[in-house]
Amino acid sequence: xxxxxxxxxxxxxxxxxxxxxxxxxxxxxxxxxxxxxxxxxxxxxxxxxxxxxxxxxxxxxxxxxxxxxxxxxxxxxxxxxxxxxxxxxxxxxxxxxxxxxxxxxxxxxxxxxxxxxxxxxxxxxxxxxxxxxxxxxxxxxxxxxxxxxxxxxxxxxxxxxxxxxxxxxxxxxxxxxxxxxxxxxxxxxxxxxxxxxxxxxxxxxxxxxxxxxxxxxxxxxxxxxxxxxxxxxxxxxxxxxxxxxxxxxxxxxxxxxxxxxxxxxxxxxxxx
Amino acid sequence: xxxxxxxxxxxxxxxxxxxxxxxxxxxxxxxxxxxxxxxxxxxxxxxxxxxxxxxxxxxxxxxxxxxxxxxxxxxxxxxxxxxxxxxxxxxxxxxxxxxxxxxxxxxxxxxxxxxxxxxxxxxxxxxxxxxxxxxxxxxxxxxxxxxxxxxxxxxxxxxxxxxxxxxxxxxxxxxxxxxxxxxxxxxxxxxxxxxxxxxxxxxxxxxxxxxxxxxxxxxxxxxxxxxxxxxxxxxxxxxxxxxxxxxxxxxxxxxxxxxxxxxxxxxxxxxxxxxxxxxxxxxxxxxxxxxxxxxxxxxxxxxxxxxxxxxxxxxxxxxxxxxxxxxxx
Amino acid sequence: xxxxxxxxxxxxxxxxxxxxxxxxxxxxxxxxxxxxxxxxxxxxxxxxxxxxxxxxxxxxxxxxxxxxxxxxxxxxxxxxxxxxxxxxxxxxxxxxxxxxxxxxxxxxxxxxxxxxxxxxxxxxxxxxxxxxxxxxxxxxxxxxxxxxxxxxxxxxxxxxxxxxxxxxxxxxxxxxxxxxxxxxxxxxxxxxxxxxxxxxxxxxxxxxxxxxxxxxxxxxxxxxxxxxxxxxxxxxxxxxxxxxxxxxxxxxxxxxxxxxxxxxx
Numbered sequence: 066x067x068x069x070x071x072x073x074x075x076x077x078x079x080x081x082x083x084x085x086x087x088x089x090x091x092x093x094x095x096x097x098x099x100x101x102x103x104x105x106x107x108x109x110x111x112x113x114x115x116x117x118x119x120x121x122x123x124x125x126x127x128x129x130x131x132x133x134x135x136x137x138x139x140x141x142x143x144x145x146x147x148x149x150x151x152x153x154x155x156x157x158x159x160x161x162x163x164x165x166x167x168x169x170x171x172x173x174x175x176x177x178x179x180x181x182x183x184x185x186x187x188x189x190x191x192x193x194x195x196x197x198x199x200x201x202x203x204x205x206x207x208x209x210x211x212x213x214x215x216x217x218x219x220x221x222x223x224x225x226x227x228x229x230x231x232x233x234x235x236x237x238x239x240x241x242x243x244x245x246x247x248x249x250x251x252x253x254x255x256x257x258x259x260x261x262x263x264x265x266x267x268x269x270x271x272x273x274x275x276x277x278x279x280x281x282x283x284x285x286x287x288x289x290x291x292x293x294x295x296x297x298x299x300x301x302x303x304x305x306x307x308x309x310x311x312x313x314x315x316x317x318x319x320x321x322x323x324x325x326x327x328x329x330x331x332x333x334x335x336x337x
Numbered sequence: 338x339x340x341x342x343x344x345x346x347x348x349x350x351x352x353x354x355x356x357x358x359x360x361x362x363x364x365x366x367x368x369x370x371x372x373x374x375x376x377x378x379x380x381x382x383x384x385x386x387x388x389x390x391x392x393x394x395x396x397x398x399x400x401x402x403x404x405x406x407x408x409x410x411x412x413x414x415x416x417x418x419x420x421x422x423x424x425x426x427x428x429x430x431x432x433x434x435x436x437x438x439x440x441x442x443x444x445x446x447x448x449x450x451x452x453x454x455x456x457x458x459x460x461x462x463x464x465x466x467x468x469x470x471x472x473x474x475x476x477x478x479x480x481x482x483x484x485x486x487x488x489x490x491x492x493x494x495x496x497x498x499x500x501x502x503x504x505x506x507x508x509x510x511x512x513x514x515x516x517x518x519x520x521x522x523x524x525x526x527x528x529x530x531x532x533x534x535x536x537x538x539x540x541x542x543x544x545x546x547x548x549x550x551x552x553x554x555x556x557x558x559x560x561x562x563x564x565x566x567x568x569x570x571x572x573x574x575x576x577x578x579x580x581x582x583x584x585x586x587x588x589x590x591x592x593x594x595x596x597x598x599x600x601x602x603x604x605x606x607x608x609x610x611x612x613x614x615x616x617x618x619x620x621x622x623x624x625x626x627x628x629x630x631x632x633x634x635x636x637x638x639x640x641x642x643x644x645x646x647x648x649x650x651x652x653x654x655x656x657x658x659x660x661x662x663x664x665x666x
Numbered sequence: 667x668x669x670x671x672x673x674x675x676x677x678x679x680x681x682x683x684x685x686x687x688x689x690x691x692x693x694x695x696x697x698x699x700x701x702x703x704x705x706x707x708x709x710x711x712x713x714x715x716x717x718x719x720x721x722x723x724x725x726x727x728x729x730x731x732x733x734x735x736x737x738x739x740x741x742x743x744x745x746x747x748x749x750x751x752x753x754x755x756x757x758x759x760x761x762x763x764x765x766x767x768x769x770x771x772x773x774x775x776x777x778x779x780x781x782x783x784x785x786x787x788x789x790x791x792x793x794x795x796x797x798x799x800x801x802x803x804x805x806x807x808x809x810x811x812x813x814x815x816x817x818x819x820x821x822x823x824x825x826x827x828x829x830x831x832x833x834x835x836x837x838x839x840x841x842x843x844x845x846x847x848x849x850x851x852x853x854x855x856x857x858x859x860x861x862x863x864x865x866x867x868x869x870x871x872x873x874x875x876x877x878x879x880x881x882x883x884x885x886x887x888x889x890x891x892x893x894x895x896x897x898x899x900x901x902x903x904x905x906x907x908x909x910x911x912x913x914x915x916x917x918x919x920x921x922x923x924x925x926x927x928x929x930x931x
Contacts, residue, residue: 072462072465075462076459076462076463079458079459079462080459083448083451083455083459086450086451086455087448087450087451090450090491091839093839093840093841094839094840094841095841096840096841097840097841097842097843097845097846098841098845100843100846101845101846101848101849104846104849104850104853105849105852108849108852108853111853112853112858112859115859115863115864115865116706116710116859116863117710119710119718119719119863120710120711120714120718121710121712121713121714123706123709123710124709124712161444162441162444165406165411165441166444166446168409168410168411168430168434169409169410169411169434169437169439170434170463170464171430171431171432171434171435171463171464172431172463242687244687244688245687245691246688247687247688247691247692247695248691250691250692250695251691251694251695251698254695254698254699255698258698258699258702262702262706266705266706266708266709267701267702267705268705271701330413333411333412333413333427334412334413334415
């Protein structure tokens with residue numbers, strides 16, 4: 066057991082080092098991302114400010130609270146993109162044979178899929194995320210107590226696991242269809258709208274969907290509502306959601322692991 | 338008999354979606370895709386002993402790659418059984434792949450933007466190769482495959498031949514007992530082909546590595562393989578030593594005779610004239626019924642012979658013959 | 667000559683119709699975007715006075731739905747096409763085609779636009795009608811003005827995209843600047859939030875930029891927020907921008923072509 070963990074850690078760290086080297090081969094390539102990502106997200110929060118200024122708080126969520134939520138959602142997106150971006154390209158790997166290569170190596174296939182590319186470029190998404198979040202935490206009066214910081218870390222981990230579970234499940238479709246690249250855009254849109262805007266804006270049906278079926282409400286909305294004492298919408302749920310997120314995350318991740326295995330079995334039996 | 342690979346009644350079924358042409362066809366297949374089944378591999382059985390070099394050949398779409406993918410545990414067969422080193426790759430993939438080295442000639446496992454050596458270091462960790470063993474093994478591979486001149490070059494700057502040598506070294510780092518080579522010499526120049534064939538012979542001789550080779554290059558087969566397995570349309574059509582397959586498929590030989598003056602009667606009871614060009618005559622004869630020397634002796638009795646040569650049928654003729662006779666399903 | 671362009675357009679149309687999976691997910695993505703945006707506006711309007719900046723909730727709903735629908739039709743792949751072709755080194759083969767490079771890419775984009783009209787925009791119209799009622803235009807007249815204004819919008823967007831494509835010839839290493847441009851267009855075109863809600867100063871600056879004439883102008887005409895005379899003025903401005911951008915593109919292309927042919931791509 067210990068030696069297995071050592072083996073996996075040693076391979077993962079080697080892959081991470083190689084990934085940095087590969088990304089540093091084309092440093093200028095980052096330039097367009099460095100411009101685009103901040104423009105995209107700062108303008109997103111600016112749009113919210115314009116709406117709140119012209120109209121009213123969104124279902125009781127005022128601008129500071131919206132900023133906190135937006136930032137929290139964006140940070141968890143950013144960290145997710147660093148560690149799990151390969152779940153977006155399962156279809157490519159199936160088509161170009163990269164997936165076959167994973168099957169030829171004596172290690173867990175899902176581990177290889179995820180660990181083989183640590184996308185440090187994703188940290189660019191975290192820059193506006195952290196700025197917006199810190200600003201939001203400041204104006205919304207977030208209490209930086211040790212307990213809150215601990216909760217925040219647990220929430221981020223849980224949220225990232227939920228995202229990873231979602232994209233892994235979607236990526237699994239590629240084992241049947243060989244094409245699912247466009248699912249990524251779909252899921253990203255859905256995630257953005259459900260984690261960076263208050264879920265309580267949507268009809269009960271969607272709130273329930275994003276709480277119980279595809280529990281992405283736990284990524285940032287419920288924790289933010291809990292941290293800031295804001296309105297968590299029509300579904301009154303017990304307990305502190307800040308502690309639910311990691312639990313939901315782990316459960317989702319395990320389910321996604323099962324789905325991935327099922328998809329792999331189909332791939333093995335269907336071929337390409 | 339001891340075997341490394343044992344395959345029984347292997348079947349792989351595929352489902353394909355038919356696409357129709359034209360605008361109407363596009364819309365139609367958008368709404369109602371038509372699906373049909375067919376067997377890519379249709380009941381193949383064979384076994385391979387340790388230390389053999391086997392050429393696994395067949396025309397495009399014959400089911401070669403599918404079989405290789407099943408043997409290496411990438412795909413699961415629809416039915417039939419596979420044992421590699423006594424283990425089923427479907428039951429214990431990780432145990433089997435430790436003993437395998439696999440090279441796909443058209444796809445590299447090396448990282449495009451990194452130095453060749455860096456990809457090797459990763460493999461060293463993945464296969465948990467002991468540092469001492471890794472160093473020794475790499476030294477030998479570097480020597481035989483002449484990697485030293487480009488081991489510190491980014492893979493994207495390597496020539497195709499260098500990249501292929503790198504890929505083969507990568508597949509051999511963990512000292513596998515079976516090496517699968519899928520089109521290892523495709524697109525390579527004569528020098529690179531030569532280097533790779535030498536390497537295959539070398540590791541087979543010194544380490545007893547079993548090699549399974551799929552290729553369209555019949556020179557590879559002729560120079561390397563003691564045995565060939567020919568598949569067509571998902572079925573095994575020939576299996577045996579090259580010599581006997583050639584003999585079986587093309588029992589004819591040719592005797593080319595050049596006369597120094599025209600002769601009236603060219604016929605002989607032992608051979609048939611299949612072509613004549615001026616003073617040059619081609620005789621076809623059965624290996625079984627008469628030997629070349631007997632035929633020459635018989636002919637020289639009646640014809641003014643200037644020059645004479647015997648043509649052996651080659652692998653290429655034999656293989657073409659197999660493909661032709663087994664082309665229909 | 668026109669036949670060649672029509673052939674390119676038709677091929678692109680046919681190819682696109684075979685991408686079944688992409689079509690489903692594209693419709694689903696835009697549907698999510700549409701629902702989420704409309705719900706956002708409904709929340710913003712909830713319990714309020716009924717109309718802000720003379721726009722009612724119905725107006726802004728129609729505006730949002732139409733904005734998303736036309737964004738699926740306005741296909742400007744030219745910036746990505748050029749970027750990837752330069753990166754893969756394929757652009758040279760396109761230089762040797764007997765028809766002009768940009769006209770060729772325009773024909774492709776139009777083919778994609780036609781297929782999008784069928785398999786992306788149409789389903790969205792149906793879904794929008796089911797969820798929020800048919801998004802009628804303010805009047806028949808405004809619909810008649812909306813159509814030519816849309817064409818002008820597309821011309822502006824396509825020319826901007828082509829200009830970004832030109833940039834790729836000079837600074838390929840910097841990545842696809844098209845993404846950066848798209849992020850700016852999304853905000854300043856009023857495609858998400860109409861510029862009428864923006865601070866006064868931003869609105870003033872925006873009047874001198876081409877972006878608001880791509881989405882806000884036709885959409886404003888459609889929901890009747892723009893009077894007839896204002897509409898005609900805006901369309902005249904659209905035309906001016908097309909002329910300006912076309913001239914820049916032509917001049918830029920002449921220089922780029924010379925440079926590329928000398929350096930060999």
